Amino acid sequence: MPVFSSRLEAASPDAAGLASSPRYVQVARTLESAIERGEYQPGNALPAERELAVRLGVSRVTVRQAIAQLAVRGLVVRRHGSGTFVAPSGPPVRIQHPLSRLTSFTEDMHSRGLSAGGRVLSFAAGHPSAQDAMKLNLSPGQQIYRVRRLRTAGGEALAVEESLLNAGRLGPLSAGDVQDVSLYALLQARGVGPVRALRQLRAVNADDELAGLLGVPVGAALLATERLAWDAAGQPVELARAHYRGDRYDFVMELRD
Amino acid sequence: MPVFSSRLEAASPDAAGLASSPRYVQVARTLESAIERGEYQPGNALPAERELAVRLGVSRVTVRQAIAQLAVRGLVVRRHGSGTFVAPSGPPVRIQHPLSRLTSFTEDMHSRGLSAGGRVLSFAAGHPSAQDAMKLNLSPGQQIYRVRRLRTAGGEALAVEESLLNAGRLGPLSAGDVQDVSLYALLQARGVGPVRALRQLRAVNADDELAGLLGVPVGAALLATERLAWDAAGQPVELARAHYRGDRYDFVMELRD
DNA sequence: CAGTGGTCTAGACCACTGA
C-alpha cells in the first residue's frame, strides 16, 4: 500500500508565483497518478476516505470533493458501505451504435449478439407540447401516445427512451402493445414504418432521475438524442428522445467527401 | 422576491415510508421549480448562498451542493464575487453541426456566418502511442505531428481539438503552417486531402483542464469525438480527437431506411 | 458488529467583483 510522502505541497507556499491549485484538485491529481502508476489496481479499493484525510493532512470533506471528481469521470466507483474502487481497467465494453442506418435499439443489440431488454416506465395517451406538436405536424389538440422505456443489454441499464407517437396515424394502442415488441416493428406492422429520420446528438449531465434509472452518478455525462421519423407517405410518425450512458455507448458513422 | 414558506419538509418525517430525499436534492428542486415558475428571471441573481441557507434552514454547504447540481446542468451560472444567476432562457444558441458530410470546423462555421477562430495550444513532432499507431497504420517509431487547438466562434470557446498527422505522408510542417489556415485546407494543398472518415461520438465529463479551456464547470458534459480520415490513396492521414461543449454544440444527421 | 461511504452542521478564511 503506497504511502503519500509529503502532505501535498503543504510546505511549498507557491514560491515563484506558481498558481497553486485548490487542495481538492491536488488530492484528485495525487490519487489519479497513483492509480495510473498502478499503485491501486483496477477492482481494488482505495484507502477509506477517513484514512486518506489523515494521510494527506486534509479534512474528509476535501477528500470527498476530490474523489467526487474522479467518480464522475468514471475512474473510480463508489460503493456505499463497502468502499471506493478503481474502475475496471482498459476500454470498458462499449456499445458501438452505427448511426448511418435507420435501426431500432432492439435490432441493433441483436445484431451484435446482446440480449436487448427493456421495461416500460410509463405509457399514456395525451397531447403534445406546442413545440412537439410543430415537429410532429399536429395541432396541439390532437392525440399522441407517450411511451417511456428503460433499455437494457446484458441486464445493465443503457438508455432511457421516450417516444411520442402520432395517434392519428397509428390507430388505437394499449399498454400491452408496447410491452415486449420493438416499437419499430409495431410501426411497420401498422404500415407507418419510418423510412427517413433526422437525428440530433448532444451531451448533457444526468439529473437525479436519469442518474437513478441508469445507475450512474448524478452529473455523469449522457449522450442525448432527439430523433424525428417520417413514414413512406412523408408524415411524421415518431418523435423520440433518448439518453444513453456516456460510459457505455458510442455512436459511429462514416463520412464521405 | 419569493419567500420559501416552510423550511422544506422539516416537519414531515416521511410519514408513510415516503422515501425522503437528501436535503440538498430538496433544495435543488425547490430552487429549480422557483426558476421554472419564473420567480427568478433569467439573467437575474439568486439570493446569496448564505441567505438561502438561513431562509431554508440548512447549512451553506448544503445550499452549495444543491446549486452545484443546477450549475452543472446549466440552469444557473455562478460568477465568483458577483452572484449566482439564472441562465439566459430559451434554447441557447446552439451550433448545429451536420454530421453526414466531411467538413472542417472552419468551413462549417463560415457556412453559417460565424467567425471561426482558433488558437494553437501546442504543436510538436513526436511518435504515436501503440494504439494510435495502429489506427494510423504506422509503426510506433514513425513520426507524427501533434496539433492541439482551441476552436472558437463569436469569441467563445467551443471545442478543443487534437490532431495527429502522419508526418511521412504530409512532408515537413512547422508551427507557423498550422497557425491560421484550416488543417483540411493544408492537407488538401499537399495532396492528401481526406475523402473518407470514420467518426465516433460519445459523452464525457470535463476534467479540470478541459473545463478551464472551455470555460465550463468541471464535470460538465462534453461531446467527445474521434475521427480517423483517409486520403484518396486509402492511407490514413489524420486522427483527430475533439471535445465540444455540450451546451453549445449539436450534431445533426439524416438517416435512411 | 465494525467499517465504509452519504449527509449535514457551524464557522472560518480567501479571492474576486463592483460601487
Next chain:
DNA sequence: CAGTGGTCTAGACCACTGC
C-alpha cells in the same frame, strides 16, 4: 470597501455492507 462565491476544517450522525 462590503458582499459574493470558493475553499477548508472538525466533528457528528445516518445508511449500507459484509463478516
